[in-house]
Amino acid sequence: MSTRRLRDIDLNLLVIFKDIMETRNISATARRLNMSQPAASNALARLRATVGDELLVRSGQTMQPTRLGELIAHDVAEGTALLQAALSRRESFDPANDARRFVIAMTDVGEVYFMPRLLAYCAQHAPNVRLEVSYASGTALRNGLQDGGIDLALGPHEDMSDSLLQLHLFKQHCVSLFRATHPFAFHPPTSLAKYREARHLFVSNPASPYVEIQHRMEKAGIRMSANDQVSSFLTVPFIVATSDYVVTVPIKLAEQFAVPLALRSIRPPIRLPELETHSFWHRRSLADPGLAWLRRVIAELFAERTTAYVPVKRRSPDGA
CATH class of the missing domain: 3.40.190.10 (Periplasmic binding protein-like II)
Structure with a gap:
Protein backbone atom coordinates (compact mmCIF):
# COMPACT_ATOMS: atom_id res chain seq x y z
CA MET A 1 0.00 0.00 0.00
CA SER A 2 1.50 3.39 -1.03
CA THR A 3 1.87 6.40 1.29
CA ARG A 4 -0.96 8.14 -0.53
CA ARG A 5 -3.26 5.18 0.00
CA LEU A 6 -2.42 4.98 3.70
CA ARG A 7 -3.11 8.71 4.06
CA ASP A 8 -6.48 8.42 2.36
CA ILE A 9 -7.69 5.16 3.92
CA ASP A 10 -10.30 5.04 6.69
CA LEU A 11 -8.47 3.30 9.54
CA ASN A 12 -11.78 1.89 10.76
CA LEU A 13 -11.60 -0.48 7.81
CA LEU A 14 -8.42 -2.00 9.25
CA VAL A 15 -10.10 -2.44 12.64
CA ILE A 16 -12.97 -4.28 10.98
CA PHE A 17 -10.58 -6.39 8.87
CA LYS A 18 -8.63 -7.37 12.02
CA ASP A 19 -11.83 -8.42 13.76
CA ILE A 20 -13.08 -10.47 10.80
CA MET A 21 -9.70 -12.24 10.75
CA GLU A 22 -10.37 -13.23 14.37
CA THR A 23 -14.02 -14.26 14.03
CA ARG A 24 -13.93 -15.43 10.38
CA ASN A 25 -17.57 -14.30 10.34
CA ILE A 26 -18.96 -10.90 9.24
CA SER A 27 -22.09 -11.17 11.39
CA ALA A 28 -20.03 -12.01 14.49
CA THR A 29 -17.76 -9.01 13.83
CA ALA A 30 -20.79 -6.74 13.41
CA ARG A 31 -22.10 -7.85 16.82
CA ARG A 32 -18.72 -7.41 18.51
CA LEU A 33 -18.23 -3.92 17.05
CA ASN A 34 -21.85 -2.83 17.60
CA MET A 35 -22.55 -2.20 13.94
CA SER A 36 -24.96 -3.62 11.37
CA GLN A 37 -24.04 -6.61 9.23
CA PRO A 38 -24.44 -4.62 5.98
CA ALA A 39 -22.11 -1.93 7.36
CA ALA A 40 -19.45 -4.54 8.16
CA SER A 41 -19.82 -6.08 4.69
CA ASN A 42 -19.55 -2.64 3.08
CA ALA A 43 -16.40 -1.88 5.09
CA LEU A 44 -14.77 -5.08 3.85
CA ALA A 45 -15.80 -4.23 0.27
CA ARG A 46 -14.20 -0.78 0.58
CA LEU A 47 -10.95 -2.26 1.91
CA ARG A 48 -10.94 -4.84 -0.91
CA ALA A 49 -11.25 -2.02 -3.44
CA THR A 50 -8.41 -0.11 -1.77
CA VAL A 51 -5.90 -2.96 -1.78
CA GLY A 52 -7.10 -4.65 -4.98
CA ASP A 53 -7.59 -8.06 -3.37
CA GLU A 54 -10.51 -10.05 -1.94
CA LEU A 55 -8.63 -10.43 1.39
CA LEU A 56 -11.28 -12.79 2.79
CA VAL A 57 -13.57 -15.09 0.82
CA ARG A 58 -16.52 -17.17 1.97
CA SER A 59 -15.86 -20.88 2.54
CA GLY A 60 -18.91 -22.69 3.89
CA GLN A 61 -20.02 -20.90 7.05
CA THR A 62 -16.75 -19.00 7.56
CA MET A 63 -14.54 -16.45 5.86
CA GLN A 64 -11.07 -17.63 4.86
CA PRO A 65 -8.19 -15.26 4.05
CA THR A 66 -6.51 -15.03 0.70
CA ARG A 67 -2.72 -15.18 0.54
CA LEU A 68 -2.49 -11.38 0.79
CA GLY A 69 -5.00 -11.38 3.64
CA GLU A 70 -2.79 -13.82 5.54
CA LEU A 71 0.34 -11.79 4.77
CA ILE A 72 -0.99 -8.49 6.08
CA ALA A 73 -3.12 -9.78 8.97
CA HIS A 74 -0.34 -9.80 11.57
CA ASP A 75 0.96 -6.36 10.57
CA VAL A 76 -2.54 -4.87 10.67
CA ALA A 77 -3.21 -6.39 14.10
CA GLU A 78 0.11 -5.17 15.46
CA GLY A 79 -0.32 -1.73 13.92
CA THR A 80 -3.82 -1.19 15.31
CA ALA A 81 -2.64 -2.40 18.73
CA LEU A 82 0.24 0.10 18.66
CA LEU A 83 -2.12 2.92 17.69
CA GLN A 84 -4.50 1.95 20.49
CA ALA A 85 -1.62 1.92 22.97
CA ALA A 86 -0.50 5.35 21.80
CA LEU A 87 -3.99 6.78 22.22
CA SER A 88 -4.38 5.10 25.61
CA ARG A 89 -1.49 7.17 26.98
CA ARG A 90 -3.75 10.19 26.86
CA GLU A 91 -6.86 8.41 28.07
CA SER A 92 -8.30 7.92 31.49
CA PHE A 93 -10.58 5.13 32.62
CA ASP A 94 -13.52 5.50 34.97
CA PRO A 95 -14.85 2.01 35.75
CA ALA A 96 -18.06 3.38 37.23
CA ASN A 97 -19.07 5.04 33.97
CA ASP A 98 -16.89 4.01 31.03
CA ALA A 99 -17.83 1.27 28.58
CA LYS A 171 -0.46 -21.94 43.93
CA GLN A 172 -2.69 -24.97 44.23
CA HIS A 173 -2.12 -28.66 44.70
CA CYS A 174 -4.14 -31.52 43.23
CA VAL A 175 -6.60 -33.77 45.02
CA SER A 176 -8.34 -37.00 44.09
CA LEU A 177 -12.07 -36.49 43.85
CA PHE A 178 -14.83 -39.11 44.28
CA ARG A 179 -18.48 -39.48 45.30
CA ALA A 180 -19.53 -39.44 48.94
CA THR A 181 -20.45 -43.15 48.86
CA HIS A 182 -17.22 -44.28 47.20
CA PRO A 183 -15.19 -46.85 49.22
CA PHE A 184 -12.43 -44.24 49.63
CA ALA A 185 -14.87 -42.09 51.61
CA PHE A 186 -15.05 -44.79 54.30
CA HIS A 187 -11.60 -46.34 53.97
CA PRO A 188 -9.08 -43.85 52.54
CA PRO A 189 -6.19 -45.63 50.84
CA THR A 190 -3.25 -46.04 53.19
CA SER A 191 -0.82 -47.14 50.49
CA LEU A 192 -0.08 -46.54 46.84
CA ALA A 193 -1.12 -50.12 46.11
CA LYS A 194 -4.63 -49.46 47.49
CA TYR A 195 -4.81 -46.20 45.56
CA ARG A 196 -3.91 -48.01 42.33
CA GLU A 197 -6.84 -50.41 42.79
CA ALA A 198 -9.37 -47.66 42.18
CA ARG A 199 -10.70 -46.96 38.72
CA HIS A 200 -9.08 -43.69 37.70
CA LEU A 201 -10.50 -41.19 35.23
CA PHE A 202 -8.03 -39.08 33.24
CA VAL A 203 -8.36 -35.77 31.41
CA SER A 204 -6.55 -35.88 28.09
CA ASN A 205 -5.24 -32.32 28.30
CA PRO A 206 -1.94 -31.88 26.40
CA ALA A 207 -1.17 -28.52 28.02
CA SER A 208 1.66 -28.14 30.48
CA PRO A 209 1.64 -28.62 33.45
CA TYR A 210 -1.37 -30.98 33.34
CA VAL A 211 0.51 -33.41 31.15
CA GLU A 212 3.21 -33.66 33.84
CA ILE A 213 0.59 -34.70 36.40
CA GLN A 214 -0.56 -37.47 34.09
CA HIS A 215 3.03 -38.62 33.52
CA ARG A 216 3.66 -38.78 37.27
CA MET A 217 0.56 -40.90 37.80
CA GLU A 218 1.48 -43.26 34.98
CA LYS A 219 4.98 -43.57 36.42
CA ALA A 220 3.41 -44.53 39.75
CA GLY A 221 1.67 -47.43 38.04
CA ILE A 222 -1.75 -45.87 37.52
CA ARG A 223 -2.67 -46.83 34.00
CA MET A 224 -5.44 -45.51 31.82
CA SER A 225 -7.39 -46.95 28.95
CA ALA A 226 -9.18 -45.21 26.10
CA ASN A 227 -12.46 -45.73 27.96
CA ASP A 228 -11.20 -43.85 31.02
CA GLN A 229 -10.48 -40.51 29.36
CA VAL A 230 -12.43 -37.32 28.83
CA SER A 231 -11.40 -34.10 27.10
CA SER A 232 -12.48 -31.51 29.67
CA PHE A 233 -11.98 -31.04 33.40
CA LEU A 234 -15.51 -29.69 33.68
CA THR A 235 -17.11 -33.05 32.89
CA VAL A 236 -15.27 -35.07 35.51
CA PRO A 237 -17.11 -33.90 38.68
CA PHE A 238 -20.40 -35.03 37.14
CA ILE A 239 -18.95 -38.37 36.08
CA VAL A 240 -17.43 -39.23 39.46
CA ALA A 241 -20.64 -38.11 41.22
CA THR A 242 -22.49 -41.05 39.64
CA SER A 243 -19.77 -43.69 39.32
CA ASP A 244 -16.89 -45.41 41.08
CA TYR A 245 -14.31 -43.34 39.25
CA VAL A 246 -11.60 -41.37 41.06
CA VAL A 247 -10.18 -38.32 39.27
CA THR A 248 -7.23 -36.13 40.20
CA VAL A 249 -7.88 -32.43 39.63
CA PRO A 250 -6.72 -29.00 40.87
CA ILE A 251 -8.11 -28.34 44.34
CA LYS A 252 -9.90 -25.13 43.34
CA LEU A 253 -11.95 -27.08 40.82
CA ALA A 254 -12.70 -29.73 43.46
CA GLU A 255 -13.87 -27.05 45.89
CA GLN A 256 -16.26 -25.58 43.32
CA PHE A 257 -18.15 -28.87 42.93
CA ALA A 258 -17.69 -30.62 46.28
CA VAL A 259 -20.80 -29.27 48.01
CA PRO A 260 -23.33 -29.16 45.14
CA LEU A 261 -22.42 -32.66 43.95
CA ALA A 262 -21.70 -34.20 47.40
CA LEU A 263 -18.12 -35.11 46.52
CA ARG A 264 -15.18 -35.97 48.75
CA SER A 265 -11.45 -35.66 48.18
CA ILE A 266 -8.08 -36.84 49.47
CA ARG A 267 -4.47 -35.92 48.79
CA PRO A 268 -3.16 -38.62 46.44
CA PRO A 269 -0.26 -40.73 47.76
CA ILE A 270 1.89 -39.49 44.86
CA ARG A 271 4.14 -36.46 44.70
CA LEU A 272 2.54 -34.22 42.10
CA PRO A 273 3.66 -30.76 40.98
CA GLU A 274 1.83 -27.73 42.29
CA LEU A 275 0.09 -25.55 39.74
Whole structure:
Protein backbone atom coordinates (compact mmCIF):
# COMPACT_ATOMS: atom_id res chain seq x y z
CA MET A 1 0.00 0.00 0.00
CA SER A 2 1.50 3.39 -1.03
CA THR A 3 1.87 6.40 1.29
CA ARG A 4 -0.96 8.14 -0.53
CA ARG A 5 -3.26 5.18 0.00
CA LEU A 6 -2.42 4.98 3.70
CA ARG A 7 -3.11 8.71 4.06
CA ASP A 8 -6.48 8.42 2.36
CA ILE A 9 -7.69 5.16 3.92
CA ASP A 10 -10.30 5.04 6.69
CA LEU A 11 -8.47 3.30 9.54
CA ASN A 12 -11.78 1.89 10.76
CA LEU A 13 -11.60 -0.48 7.81
CA LEU A 14 -8.42 -2.00 9.25
CA VAL A 15 -10.10 -2.44 12.64
CA ILE A 16 -12.97 -4.28 10.98
CA PHE A 17 -10.58 -6.39 8.87
CA LYS A 18 -8.63 -7.37 12.02
CA ASP A 19 -11.83 -8.42 13.76
CA ILE A 20 -13.08 -10.47 10.80
CA MET A 21 -9.70 -12.24 10.75
CA GLU A 22 -10.37 -13.23 14.37
CA THR A 23 -14.02 -14.26 14.03
CA ARG A 24 -13.93 -15.43 10.38
CA ASN A 25 -17.57 -14.30 10.34
CA ILE A 26 -18.96 -10.90 9.24
CA SER A 27 -22.09 -11.17 11.39
CA ALA A 28 -20.03 -12.01 14.49
CA THR A 29 -17.76 -9.01 13.83
CA ALA A 30 -20.79 -6.74 13.41
CA ARG A 31 -22.10 -7.85 16.82
CA ARG A 32 -18.72 -7.41 18.51
CA LEU A 33 -18.23 -3.92 17.05
CA ASN A 34 -21.85 -2.83 17.60
CA MET A 35 -22.55 -2.20 13.94
CA SER A 36 -24.96 -3.62 11.37
CA GLN A 37 -24.04 -6.61 9.23
CA PRO A 38 -24.44 -4.62 5.98
CA ALA A 39 -22.11 -1.93 7.36
CA ALA A 40 -19.45 -4.54 8.16
CA SER A 41 -19.82 -6.08 4.69
CA ASN A 42 -19.55 -2.64 3.08
CA ALA A 43 -16.40 -1.88 5.09
CA LEU A 44 -14.77 -5.08 3.85
CA ALA A 45 -15.80 -4.23 0.27
CA ARG A 46 -14.20 -0.78 0.58
CA LEU A 47 -10.95 -2.26 1.91
CA ARG A 48 -10.94 -4.84 -0.91
CA ALA A 49 -11.25 -2.02 -3.44
CA THR A 50 -8.41 -0.11 -1.77
CA VAL A 51 -5.90 -2.96 -1.78
CA GLY A 52 -7.10 -4.65 -4.98
CA ASP A 53 -7.59 -8.06 -3.37
CA GLU A 54 -10.51 -10.05 -1.94
CA LEU A 55 -8.63 -10.43 1.39
CA LEU A 56 -11.28 -12.79 2.79
CA VAL A 57 -13.57 -15.09 0.82
CA ARG A 58 -16.52 -17.17 1.97
CA SER A 59 -15.86 -20.88 2.54
CA GLY A 60 -18.91 -22.69 3.89
CA GLN A 61 -20.02 -20.90 7.05
CA THR A 62 -16.75 -19.00 7.56
CA MET A 63 -14.54 -16.45 5.86
CA GLN A 64 -11.07 -17.63 4.86
CA PRO A 65 -8.19 -15.26 4.05
CA THR A 66 -6.51 -15.03 0.70
CA ARG A 67 -2.72 -15.18 0.54
CA LEU A 68 -2.49 -11.38 0.79
CA GLY A 69 -5.00 -11.38 3.64
CA GLU A 70 -2.79 -13.82 5.54
CA LEU A 71 0.34 -11.79 4.77
CA ILE A 72 -0.99 -8.49 6.08
CA ALA A 73 -3.12 -9.78 8.97
CA HIS A 74 -0.34 -9.80 11.57
CA ASP A 75 0.96 -6.36 10.57
CA VAL A 76 -2.54 -4.87 10.67
CA ALA A 77 -3.21 -6.39 14.10
CA GLU A 78 0.11 -5.17 15.46
CA GLY A 79 -0.32 -1.73 13.92
CA THR A 80 -3.82 -1.19 15.31
CA ALA A 81 -2.64 -2.40 18.73
CA LEU A 82 0.24 0.10 18.66
CA LEU A 83 -2.12 2.92 17.69
CA GLN A 84 -4.50 1.95 20.49
CA ALA A 85 -1.62 1.92 22.97
CA ALA A 86 -0.50 5.35 21.80
CA LEU A 87 -3.99 6.78 22.22
CA SER A 88 -4.38 5.10 25.61
CA ARG A 89 -1.49 7.17 26.98
CA ARG A 90 -3.75 10.19 26.86
CA GLU A 91 -6.86 8.41 28.07
CA SER A 92 -8.30 7.92 31.49
CA PHE A 93 -10.58 5.13 32.62
CA ASP A 94 -13.52 5.50 34.97
CA PRO A 95 -14.85 2.01 35.75
CA ALA A 96 -18.06 3.38 37.23
CA ASN A 97 -19.07 5.04 33.97
CA ASP A 98 -16.89 4.01 31.03
CA ALA A 99 -17.83 1.27 28.58
CA ARG A 100 -15.01 -1.13 27.71
CA ARG A 101 -14.67 -4.66 26.38
CA PHE A 102 -11.84 -6.80 27.77
CA VAL A 103 -10.81 -10.17 26.33
CA ILE A 104 -9.34 -12.52 28.94
CA ALA A 105 -7.81 -15.86 27.97
CA MET A 106 -8.37 -18.70 30.42
CA THR A 107 -9.19 -22.41 30.45
CA ASP A 108 -12.67 -23.80 31.02
CA VAL A 109 -11.62 -24.55 34.61
CA GLY A 110 -10.38 -21.01 34.99
CA GLU A 111 -13.69 -19.67 33.69
CA VAL A 112 -15.58 -21.54 36.42
CA TYR A 113 -13.25 -20.15 39.08
CA PHE A 114 -12.59 -16.59 37.92
CA MET A 115 -15.70 -15.41 36.09
CA PRO A 116 -18.37 -15.55 38.84
CA ARG A 117 -16.41 -13.19 41.10
CA LEU A 118 -15.23 -10.99 38.23
CA LEU A 119 -18.75 -10.58 36.85
CA ALA A 120 -20.17 -9.88 40.30
CA TYR A 121 -17.49 -7.25 40.89
CA CYS A 122 -18.14 -5.56 37.54
CA ALA A 123 -21.90 -5.60 38.09
CA GLN A 124 -21.36 -3.57 41.27
CA HIS A 125 -18.39 -1.38 40.36
CA ALA A 126 -18.12 -1.29 36.54
CA PRO A 127 -21.61 -1.86 35.06
CA ASN A 128 -20.62 -0.90 31.50
CA VAL A 129 -17.57 -3.15 31.34
CA ARG A 130 -17.95 -6.32 29.25
CA LEU A 131 -15.72 -9.33 29.87
CA GLU A 132 -15.19 -11.82 27.05
CA VAL A 133 -13.46 -15.17 27.56
CA SER A 134 -11.04 -16.63 25.03
CA TYR A 135 -9.94 -20.29 25.18
CA ALA A 136 -6.82 -19.54 23.12
CA SER A 137 -3.69 -21.43 24.16
CA GLY A 138 -0.16 -22.02 22.90
CA THR A 139 0.83 -20.01 19.83
CA ALA A 140 -2.65 -18.49 19.41
CA LEU A 141 -2.53 -17.17 22.97
CA ARG A 142 0.94 -15.71 22.60
CA ASN A 143 0.02 -14.08 19.30
CA GLY A 144 -3.20 -12.72 20.75
CA LEU A 145 -1.37 -11.02 23.61
CA GLN A 146 1.24 -9.74 21.16
CA ASP A 147 -1.18 -8.19 18.67
CA GLY A 148 -3.73 -6.95 21.22
CA GLY A 149 -6.55 -9.35 20.36
CA ILE A 150 -6.29 -10.70 23.92
CA ASP A 151 -5.87 -8.23 26.78
CA LEU A 152 -4.89 -10.57 29.58
CA ALA A 153 -4.26 -14.28 30.21
CA LEU A 154 -4.89 -16.19 33.42
CA GLY A 155 -3.51 -19.67 34.04
CA PRO A 156 -0.56 -21.93 34.82
CA HIS A 157 1.12 -21.30 31.47
CA GLU A 158 4.79 -22.21 31.23
CA ASP A 159 5.55 -21.36 27.60
CA MET A 160 4.96 -17.62 27.41
CA SER A 161 7.05 -15.07 25.49
CA ASP A 162 9.76 -12.93 27.05
CA SER A 163 7.84 -9.88 25.82
CA LEU A 164 5.15 -10.51 28.46
CA LEU A 165 4.89 -9.50 32.09
CA GLN A 166 3.33 -11.63 34.79
CA LEU A 167 1.91 -11.44 38.29
CA HIS A 168 1.77 -14.48 40.55
CA LEU A 169 -1.78 -15.09 41.77
CA PHE A 170 -1.74 -18.39 43.66
CA LYS A 171 -0.46 -21.94 43.93
CA GLN A 172 -2.69 -24.97 44.23
CA HIS A 173 -2.12 -28.66 44.70
CA CYS A 174 -4.14 -31.52 43.23
CA VAL A 175 -6.60 -33.77 45.02
CA SER A 176 -8.34 -37.00 44.09
CA LEU A 177 -12.07 -36.49 43.85
CA PHE A 178 -14.83 -39.11 44.28
CA ARG A 179 -18.48 -39.48 45.30
CA ALA A 180 -19.53 -39.44 48.94
CA THR A 181 -20.45 -43.15 48.86
CA HIS A 182 -17.22 -44.28 47.20
CA PRO A 183 -15.19 -46.85 49.22
CA PHE A 184 -12.43 -44.24 49.63
CA ALA A 185 -14.87 -42.09 51.61
CA PHE A 186 -15.05 -44.79 54.30
CA HIS A 187 -11.60 -46.34 53.97
CA PRO A 188 -9.08 -43.85 52.54
CA PRO A 189 -6.19 -45.63 50.84
CA THR A 190 -3.25 -46.04 53.19
CA SER A 191 -0.82 -47.14 50.49
CA LEU A 192 -0.08 -46.54 46.84
CA ALA A 193 -1.12 -50.12 46.11
CA LYS A 194 -4.63 -49.46 47.49
CA TYR A 195 -4.81 -46.20 45.56
CA ARG A 196 -3.91 -48.01 42.33
CA GLU A 197 -6.84 -50.41 42.79
CA ALA A 198 -9.37 -47.66 42.18
CA ARG A 199 -10.70 -46.96 38.72
CA HIS A 200 -9.08 -43.69 37.70
CA LEU A 201 -10.50 -41.19 35.23
CA PHE A 202 -8.03 -39.08 33.24
CA VAL A 203 -8.36 -35.77 31.41
CA SER A 204 -6.55 -35.88 28.09
CA ASN A 205 -5.24 -32.32 28.30
CA PRO A 206 -1.94 -31.88 26.40
CA ALA A 207 -1.17 -28.52 28.02
CA SER A 208 1.66 -28.14 30.48
CA PRO A 209 1.64 -28.62 33.45
CA TYR A 210 -1.37 -30.98 33.34
CA VAL A 211 0.51 -33.41 31.15
CA GLU A 212 3.21 -33.66 33.84
CA ILE A 213 0.59 -34.70 36.40
CA GLN A 214 -0.56 -37.47 34.09
CA HIS A 215 3.03 -38.62 33.52
CA ARG A 216 3.66 -38.78 37.27
CA MET A 217 0.56 -40.90 37.80
CA GLU A 218 1.48 -43.26 34.98
CA LYS A 219 4.98 -43.57 36.42
CA ALA A 220 3.41 -44.53 39.75
CA GLY A 221 1.67 -47.43 38.04
CA ILE A 222 -1.75 -45.87 37.52
CA ARG A 223 -2.67 -46.83 34.00
CA MET A 224 -5.44 -45.51 31.82
CA SER A 225 -7.39 -46.95 28.95
CA ALA A 226 -9.18 -45.21 26.10
CA ASN A 227 -12.46 -45.73 27.96
CA ASP A 228 -11.20 -43.85 31.02
CA GLN A 229 -10.48 -40.51 29.36
CA VAL A 230 -12.43 -37.32 28.83
CA SER A 231 -11.40 -34.10 27.10
CA SER A 232 -12.48 -31.51 29.67
CA PHE A 233 -11.98 -31.04 33.40
CA LEU A 234 -15.51 -29.69 33.68
CA THR A 235 -17.11 -33.05 32.89
CA VAL A 236 -15.27 -35.07 35.51
CA PRO A 237 -17.11 -33.90 38.68
CA PHE A 238 -20.40 -35.03 37.14
CA ILE A 239 -18.95 -38.37 36.08
CA VAL A 240 -17.43 -39.23 39.46
CA ALA A 241 -20.64 -38.11 41.22
CA THR A 242 -22.49 -41.05 39.64
CA SER A 243 -19.77 -43.69 39.32
CA ASP A 244 -16.89 -45.41 41.08
CA TYR A 245 -14.31 -43.34 39.25
CA VAL A 246 -11.60 -41.37 41.06
CA VAL A 247 -10.18 -38.32 39.27
CA THR A 248 -7.23 -36.13 40.20
CA VAL A 249 -7.88 -32.43 39.63
CA PRO A 250 -6.72 -29.00 40.87
CA ILE A 251 -8.11 -28.34 44.34
CA LYS A 252 -9.90 -25.13 43.34
CA LEU A 253 -11.95 -27.08 40.82
CA ALA A 254 -12.70 -29.73 43.46
CA GLU A 255 -13.87 -27.05 45.89
CA GLN A 256 -16.26 -25.58 43.32
CA PHE A 257 -18.15 -28.87 42.93
CA ALA A 258 -17.69 -30.62 46.28
CA VAL A 259 -20.80 -29.27 48.01
CA PRO A 260 -23.33 -29.16 45.14
CA LEU A 261 -22.42 -32.66 43.95
CA ALA A 262 -21.70 -34.20 47.40
CA LEU A 263 -18.12 -35.11 46.52
CA ARG A 264 -15.18 -35.97 48.75
CA SER A 265 -11.45 -35.66 48.18
CA ILE A 266 -8.08 -36.84 49.47
CA ARG A 267 -4.47 -35.92 48.79
CA PRO A 268 -3.16 -38.62 46.44
CA PRO A 269 -0.26 -40.73 47.76
CA ILE A 270 1.89 -39.49 44.86
CA ARG A 271 4.14 -36.46 44.70
CA LEU A 272 2.54 -34.22 42.10
CA PRO A 273 3.66 -30.76 40.98
CA GLU A 274 1.83 -27.73 42.29
CA LEU A 275 0.09 -25.55 39.74
CA GLU A 276 1.14 -21.90 39.75
CA THR A 277 -1.43 -19.54 38.30
CA HIS A 278 -0.36 -16.13 36.98
CA SER A 279 -1.85 -13.26 35.07
CA PHE A 280 0.05 -12.37 31.88
CA TRP A 281 -0.01 -9.24 29.75
CA HIS A 282 2.09 -7.52 27.11
CA ARG A 283 4.49 -4.73 28.08
CA ARG A 284 2.70 -2.45 25.62
CA SER A 285 -0.44 -2.41 27.77
CA LEU A 286 1.31 -0.86 30.78
CA ALA A 287 0.20 2.59 29.58
CA ASP A 288 -3.46 1.54 29.22
CA PRO A 289 -5.42 2.75 32.28
CA GLY A 290 -8.31 0.38 31.60
CA LEU A 291 -6.06 -2.68 31.58
CA ALA A 292 -4.21 -1.37 34.62
CA TRP A 293 -7.58 -1.25 36.41
CA LEU A 294 -8.43 -4.81 35.32
CA ARG A 295 -5.07 -6.17 36.46
CA ARG A 296 -5.51 -4.47 39.82
CA VAL A 297 -9.02 -5.90 40.27
CA ILE A 298 -7.84 -9.43 39.46
CA ALA A 299 -4.93 -9.09 41.91
CA GLU A 300 -7.24 -7.84 44.66
CA LEU A 301 -9.78 -10.61 44.10
CA PHE A 302 -7.49 -13.58 43.54
CA ALA A 303 -3.86 -12.97 44.49
CA GLU A 304 -2.71 -14.80 47.60
CA ARG A 305 -0.08 -12.17 48.12
CA THR A 306 0.70 -8.86 46.45
CA THR A 307 3.80 -8.87 44.26
CA ALA A 308 5.22 -6.54 41.65
CA TYR A 309 4.90 -7.55 38.02
CA VAL A 310 7.97 -9.23 36.57
CA PRO A 311 9.07 -10.35 33.11
CA VAL A 312 8.17 -13.88 32.10
CA LYS A 313 11.09 -16.18 32.83
CA ARG A 314 11.91 -19.01 30.49
CA ARG A 315 12.36 -22.41 32.10
CA SER A 316 15.57 -24.33 31.61
CA PRO A 317 15.36 -27.79 30.02
CA ASP A 318 15.46 -29.45 33.45
CA GLY A 319 12.42 -27.44 34.57
CA ALA A 320 14.26 -25.09 36.93
